[in-house]
Amino acid sequence: MDENLAFLAILVVILFGFAFFANLSTSSGPLATPPNPDAEFGVVREQKSIFDVFEPPPPPPPTDDTTQTEDKTIESEKKEERYKQYFSISSANARSRNPDTEYIDIQYNPPENESVYISNWKIANKRGGSFRLGEVTNFPGTGTTPNSSPLIIPQGGIIHVITGRSPRGENFRLNKCAEYFQEHNEYIPSLSVSCPPPAQEPGQDGLNDECFDYVQGLWSCRLAEPPPVGFGDRCAEYVRETASYVGCVDNHRQDKDFFINEWWVYLNRPEQMWSDVRETITLSDERGIVIASESYD
Template identity: 30%
Template sequence: MQQTKAIFILIILVLFLILIASNQAKVWGGDAYLPKADLIKGSTPQVYILENGVRHWIPDPETFDHFRFKWQNIKTYSNSVVAGYPLGEDWDKYDDYPEGSLLRGSGSAVYLIELGKRRWIPNPATFEGNNFGWRYIIDIDQDDLENIDQGDNLTLSESNRYPETAILGGPNQNEILDNGRVEFRYTGTNPLGENSELDFETYLAGHDTDWINQGADYTEEYGLEEGGQYTFFVRSKNEQGYYDPSPASVSFQLGVSAYYQKVEISNVNAKESNFTDDYLELRNDGDETINITGWTLSSDTETKTFSKAIKRLKYPFSSGTEVNIELADGDQAVVSMGVSPDGINFLTNKCTGYLDQSDQYDPSLDEHCPDLINSEYDHLSNACQSFINNLSSCEIPDYSDDLVIIIDSECTGFLNETFNYGQCYSDYYQDIDFLEDEWRIFLNMSIDFLDDDNDTIILKDKSGLVVDRYSY
């Protein structure tokens, strides 16, 4: 029994030592990393120099030849592999030789460029033991070589100096998101000191134009507004100046509309005693006209699609032509949950206030119909003129309790003919400012679409991509 127990303890101890060794190997690696400068390209003619995991475009043959790069050393990869490296600034002929360059002057000595210094590789064994290739040596002028500060000689047993970076939180690889608010959390390990001494740089391909120094922050947030493919890169750097040569990365897709947050949900009114009086507003905050016909509005209970509407609301309304609902810059749409009092979706105009005599629209239609000028009715009796002067804008006259007006047939004829939507439309529809900037859309709901207490409303375009969301 004691022997069995001892064997069991020995097995556990061996496994523990193996685990420690494997973790050490993961952190420190079998051989310490040394920088290598590679020339890479995809299927296009563009050639890049790869330095510390970042590709830099070499814009012209003059720059290529200035550094005495060799065309035969260009490595060709698939476009997806090339795109997998974050893009840095273009390489310039005034730049230093890239990290990892193997340089030789007029003599036989070969040097590795690391942190801007040249490190002598003392013998072939050290050269080959560090997996360098002889064909990658660049012959330069001796004076240019001596202008580079000299560092320590290279050895076969280099200690690890380069940090490693890991992404702890954020989208999963190739995840499709429908919300532009994205947060990443990351960390790093530092072989030359405390992990807390690391600084971080981030780069979001498809959004950023260069690496952004985050200092010692371990998170980065984005408010993305354009749908498409993105790749997030993060790399750590220690106080000694060594970068993680293989930045951590994750690719994801923002499945949002090209109109994301250009049309926004606002002013959600969800607590009416009758749910058919609930409404919300949409506003075009972009700088272009946007067609929202066929878009959908979803709550926790239902999804509804926007149909067409009448832009020029002729009378009778059945004669109007339905068109796409197009929101110009600054236009809004009031989306009501109930049934249209007049059975139509429409664009308001300077006469539509006549349609809301009984406050059947919620919210009420604006009432700023054109006023008559005195010369249009100064031929009528004084009593009739006084009656007209007391009318509110867009008010259809009710003279049922006014006997003086009732018996004045000329007055009643003028009132009935003039103060109504049909006549107002006929008189003013050709005005440049006749049409207003507010559409009225009705969803004809038979159940409560907007929860009284809390809900998330999602607006999607015709392709089903998210335009905006509103939570309350």
């Protein structure tokens, strides 16, 4: 008898629990009687799954660094589109089989005076060989100034890229005194400048007549022979310090027209860079974007 009562009690508990949970999970129909006086009739509440708790959080808003990076990329793309209009390549003497005379020209002709840093830009041939343009010296042949400066090309600039080795062992920017270099070395292409003549240099008021007359006859951009001993030590010193490349630079480095917008950049290769039959020459910026190209066959 006791066992039957216990069994009956358990059965009642189970049935009660069944009814309770069944009522809790009833379908979405409206409630006939609100569970409290403030409940709303006929309102269906959204059933939420336990998995809703584990939905991934929304992505974080962009940080300042991300925004700045995106802005820089957009600005770079705008500049590249402009550069594609203003940079050009000339094959010049690219068909030469001699690396010391093989060269191409890079020209930059924007409508406004805007300079561009291009030390990290590269030139490449169709076979995949590429070379960085690198740094230059603005004062070649002088030991008083640094030999390495960024390659920054202004409006109207031209860069001669020579495949072979530099006679001076460096890349350089042309200046109004550089023709002195051609007295002892050949440059391809030639250095198209004319130095100020010694006869026009300052400091001649203290020279005697013989020395003054001697200086008036000196060639421009040529190292002068020492004057006759009878002209005096002052004359010899003046000629030595004036009629030379270093003397020319010292006297004219502050001139507004001292620098010429031409550069000689050397790849220092012992063999050809460009095919003498057919070739595609490309100029790419530091992001690898092709800015200019030139083909020939």
